[in-house]
Amino acid sequence: MTLGFYSELEKQLRFNRELAKIVVEKIKGLFTEYTVKTGIERLKIMDFCGTHEWSITYYGLRSLVPSGMELVAGPGCPVCVVPSHYIEESIKLALDGVVVYAYGDVYKLRARRSVRGAYSLSEARSLGGDVRIVQDILSATRDAAGHGKPSVFIGVGFETAAPAYAWSILRKHLPVNLKLLILVKLTPPAMFYSLEVSREKPTEPPINGVIAPGHVSTITGAKAWTPVSENYGLPVVISGFEPLDVLVSILEIMKQLVEGKAETVIEYKRSVSWHGDLRAQNAINKVFEVVDDAWRGIGFLPKSGLRLREEYRLYDAFYEYGVRELKPVEWEKDMPPGCRCAEVVLGKAYPTQCPLFMKACTPQKPVGPCMVSIEGTCAIWARFGSRDLLLRITNEVKTSKG
Numbered sequence: 058m059t060l061g062f063y064s065e066l067e068k069q070l071r072f073n074r075e076l077a078k079i080v081v082e083k084i085k086g087l088f089t090e091y092t093v094k095t096g097i098e099r100l101k102i103m104d105f106c107g108t109h110e111w112s113i114t115y116y117g118l119r120s121l122v123p124s125g126m127e128l129v130a131g132p133g134c135p136v137c138v139v140p141s142h143y144i145e146e147s148i149k150l151a152l153d154g155v156v157v158y159a160y161g162d163v164y165k166l167r168a169r170r171s172v173r174g175a176y177s178l179s180e181a182r183s184l185g186g187d188v189r190i191v192q193d194i195l196s197a198t199r200d201a202a203g204h205g206k207p208s209v210f211i212g213v214g215f216e217t218a219a220p221a222y223a224w225s226i227l228r229k230h231l232p233v234n235l236k237l238l239i240l241v242k243l244t245p246p247a248m249f250y251s252l253e254v255s256r257e258k259p260t261e262p263p264i265n266g267v268i269a270p271g272h273v274s275t276i277t278g279a280k281a282w283t284p285v286s287e288n289y290g291l292p293v294v295i296s297g298f299e300p301l302d303v304l305v306s307i308l309e310i311m312k313q314l315v316e317g318k319a320e321t322v323i324e325y326k327r328s329v330s331w332h333g334d335l336r337a338q339n340a341i342n343k344v345f346e347v348v349d350d351a352w353r354g355i356g357f358l359p360k361s362g363l364r365l366r367e368e369y370r371l372y373d374a375f376y377e378y379g380v381r382e383l384k385p386v387e388w389e390k391d392m393p394p395g396c397r398c399a400e401v402v403l404g405k406a407y408p409t410q411c412p413l414f415m416k417a418c419t420p421q422k423p424v425g426p427c428m429v430s431i432e433g434t435c436a437i438w439a440r441f442g443s444r445d446l447l448l449r450i451t452n453e454v455k456t457s458k459g
């Protein structure tokens with residue numbers, strides 16, 4: 058019964074074209090009203106989650122919104138922001154005989170410097186390192202318990218990944234030979250930083266509204282984003298991931314802009330509550346401490362990462378293997394030459410503005426980190442195109458015919 062209801066709802070959200078047309082017309086109407094009222098003709102809305110960027114690009118939502126409205130992606134891909142330093146440290150572990158467990162996209166992520174000839178865990182494996190791809194920590198746990206060799210699981214992710222890591226410790230699931238290299242990042246500090254940066258360039262339209270992440274908010278609750286509406290004066294909508302979810306969220310942002318409001322609103326009510334998942338939050342707080350952390354291409358952001366608390370050192374790969382923490386003094390943006398990923402993750406550049414996009418850098422042979430993961434903006438644009446890209450290709454075809 059419940060399943061039936063949800064599948065019906067999903068179907069409507071996905072395929073209700075008539076409803077989509079109505080929402081799009083309303084967005085256009087409000088956009089015109091806002092322009093007439095304020096004289097502002099360009100608006101920028103930032104989505105913060107790789108899956109939102111995927112929906113926007115895959116379903117071509119940019120082609121539906123008014124031409125003066127830009128939809129830009131923020132730092133919503135946890136793999137894209139893992140500093141090269143930690144990839145290098147993981148490669149070292151693999152080449153020193155430790156079994157390393159990594160997600161598929163972390164496995165392909167390229168470091169800035171090679172470690173004994175390897176730039177990635179994938180290359181470390183071809184040089185003899187024992188690197189195993191897993192989809193979750195449970196698979197690593199089972200596998201490591203089976204062979205008993207010294208092992209490390211690379212725990213990348215945002216707030217959504219942290220509960221599983223915490224529970225694996227609290228429920229004593231981890232075998233003694235498996236240690237965790239926890240590299241979890243917290244999203245609100247990165248959003249606040251993106252908003253600051255968007256105000257630095259007076260020629261650019263600043264960000265006028267935010268589509269906040271749905272999955273992360275399931276854990277943190279909508280309350281995590283109230284500083285965006287209260288301190289930055291921007292409408293925030295926590296959105297689901299179907300195309301209609303995103304369109305309705307844009308409509309809500311436009312409605313608030315026209316009414317001069319700045320509120321945090323939940324559109325993704327079927328999953329997100331105001332206070333979030335308290336059980337998950339408790340587990341996270343128990344096991345992890347909040348630290349200043351480095352984001353690749355961005356820098357050190359205060360209180361933006363999680364590491365295991367001292368009492369859980371038994372499980373900590375940093376402690377067990379002397380993995381070195383990156384220090385603010387040695388921070389460098391660590392992007393490959395020519396890569397504009399640092400700007401892409403802050404919504405300051407589109408992937409198509411990078412000279413390497415789909416030339417030297419492709420999903421098959423990624424140069425920068427945004428081209429690796431399916432949540433990376435460059436990888437999404439490469440796979441599913443963009444209005445900008447389509448227009449350019451159309452013009453090129455027209456010119457070559459002419």
Ligand code: SF4
Nearest residue numbers: 397398411418425435
């Ligand atoms: S296309 Fe590749 S090189 Fe360019 S910004 Fe994206 S990831 Fe970096």
